[in-house]
Amino acid sequence: MAASGNLQGYAGSARLRPLELLPWVLAIATYFLAQGYLALASYVLIICLFALSLDLIVGYAGIVTLGHAAYFGFGAYVAGILAVHCSSDPLLGLVAACLASAVFGAATGALILRTQGLALIMLTLAMSSIVFEVANKWTGLTGGTDGLQGVPIAPILGSFSFDMFGRTAYLYCLAVLIVGWWLVRTIVYSPFGRALVGTRENAARMQAIGAPVYLRRLLAYTIAAALAGTAGALLTQTTQFVGLSVVGFELSGEILVILVLGGVGRIYGALVGPVVYIVARDYFAKQSPDYWYLGIGILLMLVVLFARGGILGLVDKAKARFS
Amino acid sequence: METFIASVVSVAFHGLAYGMVLYAISVGLSITMGLMGFVNLAHGVFAMAGGYLVITAMAWLGLPWLPALILSCLAVAVASTMLERWLYARFYGASELEQVLFTMGLIFAAVALARLAYGPLPHAATLPPMLKGQIELAGRAFPTYRVFVIITSAVLVALLWIGLERTRWGAMVRAAVDNRGMAQSIGIHTSRLFTLTFAVGSGLAALGGALGSDLIPMTPTYPFEQLVYFLIVVSIGGTGTLRGPFVGALLIGVGDTACKYWLPEFGSFFIYAATFGILLWRPHGMLGRA
DSSP states (O other), X not given: OGGGGXXXXXXXXXXXXXXXXXXHHHHHHHXXXXXXXXXXXXXXHHHHHHHHHHIIIIIISOOOOSOTHHHHHHHHXXXXXXXXXXXXXXXXXXXXXXXXXXXXXXXXXXXXXXXXXXXXXXXHHHHHHHHHHHHHHOHHHHOGGGOEESOOOOOBTTTBOOOTTSHHHHHHHHHHHHXXXXXXXXXXXXXXXXXXXXXXXXXXXXXXXXXXXXXXXXXXXXXXXXXXXXXXXXXXHHHTEEOGGGTSHHHHHHHHHHHHHHOTTSSTHHHHHHHHHHHHHHHHHHHOHHHHHHHHHHHHHHHHHHOTTHHXXXXXXXXXXXX | OHHHHHHHHXXXXXXXXXXXXXXXXXXXXXXXXXXXXXXXXXXXXXXXXXXXXXXXXXXXXXXXXXXXXXXXHHHHHHHHHHHHHHTGGGGTTSOHHHHHHHHHHHHHHHHHHHHHHHOSSOBOOOOOGGXXXXXXXXXXXXXXXXXXXXXXXXXXXXXXXXXXXXXXXXXXXXXXXXXXXXXXXXXXXXXXXXXXXXXXXXXXXXXXXXXXXXXXXXXTTHHHHHHHHHHHHHHHHOTTOSHHHHHHHHHHHXXXXXXXXXXXXXXXXXXXXXXXXXXXXXXXXXXOOO
8 A cells, every 4th residue: 555655765775864864863862861751762662663573564565464462472471481480681581582473473474374365364363362362361371461570680781780760771672673673674675575565566476477475475474573572572671561461452453553653664654653652642641541542543544544654654745745 | 961961051042142143243244344345343333332322322312122222223324324435435445454444443433432421331221121030941041131132133134134135135235245346237336235235234233232232241342352253253154145154153152152161261262263273274264255
């Protein structure tokens, strides 16, 4: 949908443009200027990574999923359970959660991606419901509805401990997000990324010119699951808590909304969406959560009806008008 | 042995009642998906609207239960035609992502409106005294209301099947499901047909939601929480048919009741696992056509 318009816009050259550094300048400025809000800001960075992983499969590979929170939650629980039972080293937990989510993503994706259309959407929904039910009922391991509280976490590399102001947590999340962003950006500009766009636009034609469509999509799905799991692990480590809300259907829906709000299939939509959505939610939802959801529902319908490129699509339109 | 038989009968009975409610709600979803190829995640909104409107009609207009039920189904059917004409029709033939997002926006807005109007706690309509109490059948007692739910739904199902198999409208719907372009070119006014069918489906969903508010309690998050069940019924049965979701609804109704009765520690795990398996085995549903 929205993504097809910017094939020239962003894919023209793989060289890093100065504007692409703007998010990171702003992120570092946030660290110095908004010290009281670093916990919220860390959460925004984590959701950015999660949205980025979703953009890879929804925006580029064209796989509509209603169950992406399953991988986020899977990574979150792996990191939490590992920290409680084995080692509280954060980097070890992060790598373990990333690999475990990749394996889980490859296994489930291998089944899910054999179908298409409604069956595919339903399989993602059923898969995430199964993960939710396991997390809900296997109380010995996951803590059930109480979740895992007070997950222990050691200092990063043995020297940077997590402080109560969230400074270390913020920089830690930022570093991981930058790595994730660079990875997704490299993938998108690579021949593999172009092939993904091809499968999104016309899978039959890609198959006809000899591209292994199923394997390409599976690889993208696996990478997305690994990134989502990594984001989940970050959430566990920075909040020292894992609850059922990380695997719920609501989160799968919400992350889609966030991505669409920012703009699908253009990488930076995944960085703009979470900032706008979470900051707005933090402000409005405190005053009236019901009006917040009403507003977000209406906004979503309006975006789909009139502004299919999301916020960044509107920016593009405005730029085209003034130049 | 006697207690085992009693529990089997009880599970079958309550599963049947649940399955019938699921069918009444989901059949409209199956038809609209088959007819318009539209992934309507917001179908549960109509069921919720039916349930809440009955309560409102009884409280505000002072209507007895049955007229309130009929009135609210008609109201939902009429409101849905407007929704279909003005909004849904824009998305026929659009990508799945757009349909999913649009209907999700509708759910968000409906959930918020329901919570603003009715508060977060579950509601139930006051039933007429005739439907309370129990009925003796073959030496066992059954709740009257659920017997009523099963019978009413069965009558509706029969009417719907007759309507679709024996009437001119039914023949046109079946023709449009099979091949929309062909149906259009031989002079069937498909967009009017869509609107009418959509209204019937939404009205049935409202009826199912209102009748079933005793089994599936009315809370503002209803469209979100029950969505998975409606979609499962439709997708494992097969879209665009009447029989598919019937089999799916009975399977899920009885299966879910049985799992919750005998294996409560697993919750809905087996239902989801079965859905996953069935969809892998037959992606178009058990009775669906490829």
